[in-house]
Amino acid sequence: xxxxxxxxxxxxxxxxxxxxxxxxxxxxxxxxxxxxxxxxxxxxxxxxxxxxxxxxxxxxxxxxxxxxxxxxxxxxxxxxxxxxxxxxxxxxxxxxxxxxxxxxxxxxxxxxxxxxxxxxxxxxxxxxxxxxxxxxxxxxxxxxxxxxxxxxxxxxxxxxxxxxxxxxxxxxxxxxxxxxxxxxxxxxxxxxxxxxxxxxxxxxxxxxxxxxxxxxxxxxxxxxxxxxxxxxxxxxxxxxxxxxxxxxxxxxxxxxxxxxxxxxxxxxxxxxxxxxxxxxxxxxxxxxxxxxxxxxxxxxxxxxxxxxxxxxxxxxxxxxxxxxxxxxxxxxxxxxxxxxxxxxxxxxxxxxxxxxxxxxxxxxxxxxxxxxxxxxxxxxxxxxxxxxxxxxxxxxxxxxxxxxxxxxxxxxxxxxxxxxxxxxxxxxxxxxxxxxxxxxxxx
Amino acid sequence: xxxxxxxxxxxxxxxxxxxxxxxxxxxxxxxxxxxxxxxxxxxxxxxxxxxxxxxxxxxxxxxxxxxxxxxxxxxxxxxxxxxxxxxxxxxxxxxxxxxxxxxxxxxxxxxxxxxxxxxxxxxxxxxxxxxxxxxxxxxxxxxxxxxxxxxxxxxxxxxxxxxxxxxxxxxxxxxxxxxxxxxxxxxxxxxxxxxxxxxxxxxxxxxxxxxxxxxxxxxxxxxxxxxxxxxxxxxxxxxxxxxxxxxxxxxxxxxxxxxxxxxxxxxxxxxxxxxxxxxxxxxxxxxxxxxxxxxxxxxxxxxxxxxxxxxxxxxxxxxxxxxxxxxxxxxxxxxxxxxxxxxxxxxxxxxxxxxxxxxxxxxxxxxxxxxxxxxxxxxxxxxxxxxxxxxxxxxxxxxxxxxxxxxxxxxxxxxxxxxxxxxxxxxxxxxxxxxxxxxxxxx
Numbered sequence: 010x011x012x013x014x015x016x017x018x019x020x021x022x023x024x025x026x027x028x029x030x031x032x033x034x035x036x037x038x039x040x041x042x043x044x045x046x047x048x049x050x051x052x053x054x055x056x057x058x059x060x061x062x063x064x065x066x067x068x069x070x071x072x073x074x075x076x077x078x079x080x081x082x083x084x085x086x087x088x089x090x091x092x093x094x095x096x097x098x099x100x101x102x103x104x105x106x107x108x109x110x111x112x113x114x115x116x117x118x119x120x121x122x123x124x125x126x127x128x129x130x131x132x133x134x135x136x137x138x139x140x141x142x143x144x145x146x147x148x149x150x151x152x153x154x155x156x157x158x159x160x161x162x163x164x165x166x167x168x169x170x171x172x173x174x175x176x177x178x179x180x181x182x183x184x185x186x187x188x189x190x191x192x193x194x195x196x197x198x199x200x201x202x203x204x205x206x207x208x209x210x211x212x213x214x215x216x217x218x219x220x221x222x223x224x225x226x227x228x229x230x231x232x233x234x235x236x237x238x239x240x241x242x243x244x245x246x247x248x249x250x251x252x253x254x255x256x257x258x259x260x261x262x263x264x265x266x267x268x269x270x271x272x273x274x275x276x277x278x279x280x281x282x283x284x285x286x287x288x289x290x291x292x293x294x295x296x297x298x299x300x301x302x303x304x305x306x307x308x309x310x311x312x313x314x315x316x317x318x319x320x321x322x323x324x325x326x327x328x329x330x331x332x333x334x335x336x337x338x339x340x341x342x343x344x345x346x347x348x349x350x351x352x353x354x355x356x357x358x359x360x361x362x363x364x365x366x367x368x369x370x371x372x373x374x375x376x377x378x379x380x381x382x383x384x385x386x387x388x389x390x391x392x393x394x395x396x397x398x399x400x401x402x403x404x405x406x407x408x409x410x411x412x413x414x415x416x417x418x419x420x421x422x423x424x425x426x427x428x429x430x431x432x433x434x435x436x437x438x439x440x441x442x443x444x445x446x447x448x449x450x451x452x
Numbered sequence: 453x454x455x456x457x458x459x460x461x462x463x464x465x466x467x468x469x470x471x472x473x474x475x476x477x478x479x480x481x482x483x484x485x486x487x488x489x490x491x492x493x494x495x496x497x498x499x500x501x502x503x504x505x506x507x508x509x510x511x512x513x514x515x516x517x518x519x520x521x522x523x524x525x526x527x528x529x530x531x532x533x534x535x536x537x538x539x540x541x542x543x544x545x546x547x548x549x550x551x552x553x554x555x556x557x558x559x560x561x562x563x564x565x566x567x568x569x570x571x572x573x574x575x576x577x578x579x580x581x582x583x584x585x586x587x588x589x590x591x592x593x594x595x596x597x598x599x600x601x602x603x604x605x606x607x608x609x610x611x612x613x614x615x616x617x618x619x620x621x622x623x624x625x626x627x628x629x630x631x632x633x634x635x636x637x638x639x640x641x642x643x644x645x646x647x648x649x650x651x652x653x654x655x656x657x658x659x660x661x662x663x664x665x666x667x668x669x670x671x672x673x674x675x676x677x678x679x680x681x682x683x684x685x686x687x688x689x690x691x692x693x694x695x696x697x698x699x700x701x702x703x704x705x706x707x708x709x710x711x712x713x714x715x716x717x718x719x720x721x722x723x724x725x726x727x728x729x730x731x732x733x734x735x736x737x738x739x740x741x742x743x744x745x746x747x748x749x750x751x752x753x754x755x756x757x758x759x760x761x762x763x764x765x766x767x768x769x770x771x772x773x774x775x776x777x778x779x780x781x782x783x784x785x786x787x788x789x790x791x792x793x794x795x796x797x798x799x800x801x802x803x804x805x806x807x808x809x810x811x812x813x814x815x816x817x818x819x820x821x822x823x824x825x826x827x828x829x830x831x832x833x834x835x836x837x838x839x840x841x842x843x844x845x846x847x848x849x850x851x852x853x854x855x856x857x858x859x860x861x862x863x864x865x866x867x868x869x870x871x872x873x874x875x876x877x878x879x880x881x882x883x884x885x886x887x888x889x890x891x892x893x894x895x
Binding site for chain 1: 461464466468474476478494495498501503505507510522525526529530531533535550559563581589594596599607715718741768782789799816819823830833835836
């Protein structure tokens with residue numbers, strides 16, 4: 010055997026742009042996931058999941074070009090199938106529902122928490138592997154569904170300790186934008202025909218927050234818009250809800266938006282939403298109301314997640330039609346938000362007590378004690394080796410385990426144990442019958 | 453646009469050998485995952501995780517040849533890196549621990565629940581994507597760690613309703629086998645040198661349960677063993693623990709095995725284990741005690757999972773040494789076990805109540821009521837659309853939601869609601885203040 014290959018060590022870094030979760034990181038991840046899950050269940054949503062690998066075709070049609078051409082992880086499997094690692098979840102939800110379109114009762118309220126992969130340049134708030142929380146209501150045309158599903162992230166923010174001053178949710182409506190561009194500004198083409206005036210203008214509106222006013226006008230000029238058309242569009246981008254109301258009878262998008270605010274106001278969520286005509290949210294699925302949440306932290310002012318209504322989710326797979334509305338929130342962005350506002354609590358270990366081992370002869374007693382505690386439903390760590398007591402206590406301290414049980418020869422003779430409170434640094438002899446249900450309040 | 457491509461629909465099947473989890477499947481998956489998690493926490497184990505994609509090199513060295521050459525999903529990423537999708541977790545745990553070998557306090561007790569991929573022929577109890585529960589104690593040489601970690605699956609079986617008659621755990625010791633082959637049967641080579649007598653014989657022992665006695669003898673003959681050596685090996689394969697005791701001073705493996713039973717017996721787990729000299733558990737990591745659990749169901753008599761002690765987990769990454777002992781259990785095999793013994797309970801939705809919508813005017817009231825219930829911590833599904841009441845009630849029934857609240861114009865006038873018990877098919881007027889904390893016991 011080649012000595013060189015034997016001694017050369019492999020690197021210990023995880024794959025670029027992906028994260029290892031040590032137990033402390035996992036506590037944070039679980040804190041976020043558990044909050045997502047709890048709020049969804051509070052709303053009666055059901056959890057689903059699907060394979061991490063899908064056919065490449067699933068993403069070719071509707072997933073944005075940038076993702077498919079530059080970011081998608083794909084390869085041929087050993088059977089020659091062109092497969093991809095999920096960069097998003099919407100196509101898979103659509104596939105699953107299309108497969109049972111006539112069996113599944115509507116309304117469908119589903120959520121998923123799972124990882125996605127995109128080949129991106131790793132940076133703050135963005136990784137190649139990220140966990141995403143997807144939440145959708147399907148089969149309900151009514152705007153009430155928009156309000157309900159978009160209130161879930163608000164309840165999540167509240168559950169995580171955020172207030173309305175820390176974030177804002179911008180909302181617009183794709184149908185309204187399209188109506189305005191076509192009927193009022195009299196542009197040519199439509200939003201789904203790439204290269205048309207309307208499509209180019211919609212793209213320009215999408216990038217507007219990142220560019221200057223003159224750069225924006227330049228983009229519109231390049232798209233072939235006349236001066237008065239450009240003026241009209243700039244006027245639209247300053248619209249208030251009152252301006253939108255004028256179109257309520259002519260444009261379903263205006264009606265959707267106005268109704269959204271009526272229902273949101275009456276259920277107390279209105280204050281979180283701000284009508285912002287520049288919100289477009291990409292070009293692929295969305296057709297109705299679209300939202301995007303922003304972190305209001307001046308040091309971290311960025312988009313947190315988005316969502317919207319789509320008229321036809323399952324069209325790729327089925328002749329049936331199914332409308333839906335939902336959002337997808339990533340764990341990395343949310344974590345940045347929580348850190349930025351100092352909202353991450355100090356998370357404690359779930360372990361309630363540690364049992365030390367005095368020596369090999371008495372280890373049996375420690376084993377028995379640990380089993381007794383576990384049988385009572387108490388999360389119990391057994392140290393296993395007979396290291397010096399001091400070392401064992403230091404271990405419990407480092408791990409944040411609040412109580413320790415010490416069993417030496419004296420205790421065994423008396424049929425008792427020593428219970429130590431690690432925070433108070435106090436200890437006391439106790440009988441096992443006193444130690445019940447994790448309530449160690451006997452010190 | 454080509455009309456043909458417009459009408460051709462994509463297939464709705466998931467990728468071959470992988471599973472969609474509809475909400476009902478997800479209830480089962482969560483039932484299993486939650487049991488795994490609960491028992492691990494009861495033992496004070498900590499959860500960790502790591503990326504789904506790893507460098508290919510990680511598996512090249514120690515993961516079995518069959519997996520790497522025939523089953524590994526691998527590809528080159530857009531940066532030309534040769535990467536693989538995790539087929540198992542041990543190399544990644546080793547990598548993570550090696551990266552912080554001097555910071556992490558021992559004993560390390562870690563668990564993970566996550567998916568792995570192997571390109572296999574899908575069949576009953578085996579898929580290309582499977583979820584695996586990995587559980588390890590690291591940094592403890594003492595056999596007490598073997599007993600503790602191997603008692604976890606027993607507690608899981610018990611928590612899932614299984615009894616000791618439904619499964620058995622076979623145990624042997626790799627050091628003992630090696631000692632016997634080398635010193636007693638006087639074979640040449642050693643277990644880690646492929647092609648040597650000892651390695652070939654170990655492989656033959658590993659396959660013994662699947663072949664006849666004469667086929668087994670034939671394999672040993674082919675490995676170059678003499679008649680008396682073959683007899684000795686057959687003798688060894690009928691060894692009892694008493695036979696093993698004879699070697700306790702000469703062979704550390706014999707001592708490990710005998711001590712294992714001493715500790716297991718004293719903590720009540722002995723009865724689940726059976727010394728079975730033919731248990732080998734592959735050839736890559738394990739060095740000490742090895743276990744394999746079998747389903748005793750005559751219709752489904754198969755291996756459920758395995759585990760063992762490894763002397764050097766982190767050697768690929770670090771000059772330090774770290775011993776460990778653990779097991780890995782898959783979800784598909786466990787599910788087959790539960791189905792085979794009829795142990796799967798009827799799992800209910802977490803949704804406690806549904807609020808119906810009478811009409812668009814009263815929908816606001818339904819919205820408010822749902823929010824009030826959610827605020828009280830009650831998992832509440834809101835129907836959203838004003839379908840016929842009968843249709844809404846049928847929906848609740850199909851979903852197994854136990855209670856429904858109906859709010860019509862009469863109720864609104866009186867400031868009350870109608871609470872319906874879906875199982876008793878009874879209903880009654882109630883005030884919202886009577887409906888508290890999910891205890892709807894007012895009917």
